[in-house]
Every structure is written in C-alpha cells, then in structure tokens.
Amino acid sequence: MNLQQLLGIDLPIIQAPMAGVQGPALAIAVSNAGGLGSLPCAMLAPDALRRELAAIRANTEKPFNVNFFAHEQPVADAGREAAWRAALAPYHREFGIDAATIPEGPGRLPFSHEAADLLDEFRPPVVSFHFGLPAPDLLQRVRAMGAKVLASATTVDEALWLSERGVDAVIAQGLEAGGHRGIFLSDDLTTQVGTFALVPQIVARVRVPVIAAGGIADADGVAAALALGAAGVQLGTAYMLCPEATTSALHRTALTSDAARHTALTNLFTGRPARGIVNRLMRELGPIGPAPEFPLATAAIAPLRARAEQAGSGDFSPLWAGQNVSGCRAVPAAELTRALMPDRR
Template sequence: MSIQELLGIELPIIQAPMAGVQGSELAIAVSEAGGLGSLPCGMLGIEAMRKELAAIKARTNRPFNVNFFCHTQPEPDAEQDAKWKAALSPYYREFGIDENNVATGAGRLPFGAEAADVLAEFEPAVVSFHYGLPEQDLLDRVRAWGAKILSTATTVEEARWLEAQGVDAIIAQGLEAGGHRGIFLSEDLNSQLGTFALVPQIVQAVNVPVIAAGGIADANGVAAAMTLGAAGVQAGTAYLLCPEANTSALHRAAIKSDAAAVTALTNVFSGRPARGIVNRIMRELGPISPAAPAFPLASAALAPLRAAAEQANCGEFSPLWAGQNVRGCTEIPAADLTRALAKGA
C-alpha cells in the first residue's frame, strides 16, 4: 500500500510538525495542497489545542496529522537546577534579569488522557509521536477511531521496536534534520546516521512504509529518498519561510543569513538534543552542556533570557531550529512548496 493510500492523501509529502514556529495555518495549507499538514501539540495547552483543531476542521476536510511528545516527565532536581542557573547567571546579569525571579518547571507535557479526550472530539486521521510511543491504553484510544499511527525512528533498532508496537508507518529521521531528535532507545548521539544512510537500512529492516526526514528540501532530495525505498518524505526546514509559518523575524533573518550554513545538535534550549543554527549561547555553553536539566526542564530558566534578548532584537539566546539544508527555504506559499517537492516523487 502506498503512503497516499494509507494516509488518504494525494501527494507523498508530509509537513513536519514544528512546535513553536507554526500552528493551524501551515497545516491547513499543506493538507489543502494534497500533502499531509501537521499540527504540533507538544507546547500547546488543552484549550489552545482544541482551538487549533477546530480551526483546521473548519477550513479543510482533508486528512491532517496531530503530533505529540511522549517523553517520560523527569522529576525536578534542585541541584541540577542550581547548576543550570549558575551557568546562565552571567547572561542574567548582562540583561538585567533578577535570578531569584526565574521560574523552574516543565513547559512541555507528554501525551496524556486530557489530550486524548480532546483528540476524540475531532478524530484526526493521523496521529504521530516523538520519542517513542505513549502507554498502550492511550495508543488504543487513538486507534479506536481509526487513526493511523506514525512515530520517529533515528536508528534501525528504534524502527524495529516501533514496528513491533504496531505503528502504521515509520519516520526515518536522519542526523541532518532540524529541531528535536526523536531518539528514544538510547542517548548515544554516535548512533545517529544521515538520512540517506538510515533510510535504506530501515526499509530493509521493517515491513511498514518508511518516510524519509532530514535534509530534504527540494524535488531532487525527494527523488533520492524515493529511490532508496522511502514511501514518502517529511520536510520541515523548507517550510520555515512560508508566509503561513509563525517563524519569527529573527529566526527568518537567521535562515536567510550565512549563519544558517552552520548548525549543530544542542541541548541548551530544552535539555534534549535538537538541531539549530549555531548562536552565542550554543557556542559558549555547549552545544551539549552537562549543566542543562533533563528535557523539558531546561527551557524554563532560559525563557526570561530569551525574551529579554529578543526584545533587544537579539537572537543569540533563541532556538533557531533548522536542518543542515536550507537551500529549499523560499518565501513562497506552503501549497506551492508542497507541490514543488512532490515533483520529485
């Protein structure tokens, strides 16, 4: 079965869910163009998620994907928090931030019963997960209305595990991909492969469709992925300059600058490895910092610093997520980009 038949779409193009830089507008545009638009819900509260899902349902009857994190929520660690604030304290002083007023806390919750309740109101055709899968009872609830389940694998071992849990398709996320790594069976970043090394290995190892992700930004990249056995392609970075994306002016400027040529995996923004354009805080504290608390606890202490810097038109303390290939980033409507990518299929 083709990915189009499986997901009910016309084009084998999936827009990567990109928390923090997009909402329903981008998902609607991609789905209306015949691809699979995606709504990232990892950073949305329950009511915000309901509002975004209602907006999508009101404007398209095409299939769309709803994406969630399913990490294990860590217990706060006072000692680790103190180390992290100590690492950030010179920056607090620089921007006049009172360290005593800096909050600690989660910010991003894993998929749970409340989110499942809201999803059941809208019954999206596709639900995808990052960092493995949720508990079986939650997964059963999602399957109950016939939703197809996708999840991300960064290694062959993760792909085999996901297939054993009954996912309908696997997103093979190469090392080039922007944003958070979907790694979940190991914390060893040396296990990570580039997209065009990873895809054929996963295709050979599993019997479900494989969706290539990472570094694919144009029709030629799509064609290469399909040649290696991918059933479809997930693209994220390429959509960042589309008018339907919520990418900030600072982030857009960085993507269009020479700085976008250098990206790195970093944990300083959230506590978990994610690829972004290298900026000051990544250079000075990392890019992988042992002081950063576990995901997602690192982000709380960084939030006031990021806000103060952005107010001063400075993106040196912001997560400028981007993959290694930004050449496909153009300021064109998402529908046009989706169709252009599909020419490679």
C-alpha cells in the first residue's frame, strides 16, 4: 500500500504542523488541494482545539492530520531556572521587565486523555506525534478512533522503535528541518543527520512507508526524496509565506532576507533543540544555552519576545525555519501544493 492509499490523499505531500504560524486555514487549503493538511495542537487549550477542528470539518471532506507532542512533563529544577533567569537578566533590565513578576509555566502540553476525549468527537483520519509516542493506553485510544498514526524519527534507532510499536508511517526528519527536532531516544545532537542520508537508511530497515522531511522546498527536492525510497514528503518552511499561514510580518520579513541563510539548532526558546534563523539572543548567548528542560524555558522568554516585537524586532523571537527557504513563496497553499509534484510543474 502506498502513502496515498494509506492516508486517502491524492498527492504524497504532507504539510508539516507548525505551531505559532498557522491555524486551520492552511491545513484546509492543503487537504483540499489533494495533500494532507496538518493542524498543530500542542499549544491549543481544549476550547481552541475544538473550534479549530470544527473549522476543518466544516471546510473540507478530505483527510487531515492533527499533531501532538508526546514529551514527558519535566519536574521543575529551581537551580536551573535560576541560572536561566540570571542569563536573561541583562535583557530583562534592558526592557524594564521585573523578572519576579514572570510566572513559571509549561507552555506546551503532551497528548492526554483530555485531548483524546476531544478527538473522539471529531475522529480525525490521521494523528501524528513528535518526541516519540504517548503511553500505550493513549495510543490505543487513537487507534480505536480509526486514525492512522504517524510519528517523527531523527535516527534509524528511533524509526525502529516507532515501527516496533506499530506506527503506520515514519516521518524521517533530517537535520535540515525547521522547528523542533523530533529526537526522543537521546539528547545527543551528534546523532542527527541530513535528510538524504537518513531516508534511505530508514527505508532499508522498516516495512512501513517513510516520509522525508527537512530541506525539501520544491518539486526537484520531492523527486529526489522519492528517488531515495521515500513514499512521500513533509514540508513546512515552504508554506510559511502562504496567505493562509499566520506567520507574523516580522517572521515573513526574516524568511525573505539574507538572514534566512543562517539557521541553527537552539534550545533557548523552549528548552528543546529547534532550528531557527539566527538572531541576537542566539548570537549573544550561543544557540545552545542554560535553558530549563522543555517546555519550561518559554516563560522567561515570553515577555522579552513581546516587548521586542512591539518595537519591531525579532531579536528574541523563535524565527523557525529550515535550512532551505528557497521554496518559500507568497502564493496560495493549494497552488504551492500542486506545484510540488514533479510531473505537475
């Protein structure tokens, strides 16, 4: 069974879920164009998630994907939090922010029984996970809905782990990919390799379809991934200038500037490594710094980001982007989706 048959889609194109730069409109457009639109859910409260799922159901009859994080909630470490706030203290002073008034909070929640209860109302055709998989009882609830399960792997070992637990397809996330690394069996970033090195290695070891992700920006990249054995591709950065995306004006400007040629993996914004355009915070603290464990780093950064953005600066914003922004175009998502197919240019 190929990917289109597995997921009920016309094109082997998946729009990557991108929290913070999209809502349901982008997912709807991609699904209606024949690809698989995706909705990022990790930052949505239950009421917001219900509204966005209702919007998708009201505007497409095609398959769509809902994406959740599967991380374990960390135990707060007072010493690590104090070190983090000390590193940010000069910036808090610069913007007149009283750090003592900043609450601590998780920012992003893993998939839960509450989320599963809500999904039961909508029965999404596809559910995907980042940072591994949820507990077996939760995963069984997803399967009982009839959903196909996708999950990200950044190494062959992770792909094998996912395959052993019965995922329907593996997303091979190469080092080039923007946003959060899906790494979950290790914290060692030296294990991370490029997409076109990773895909054929995973294809050779698992029996489920493999979806290539990272650095693919156009029809030639799609063709190359398929030639290496991928059953389909997942793209995120390419969609960020589409009118259906909610990418901020600051972020859009950065994506179209020379600065987008320099990205790095950083843990400064959330506590987990994620690829974004290098900005002032990353240059001055170093991209990998003393941030608390994911997702606890977000609290102390949030007011800095807000103040800087109010002043028209992205110096403290997570400007997520992959290593290849050449496919970013301000065109409707449906047009971009169709143009990604090698035989449809």
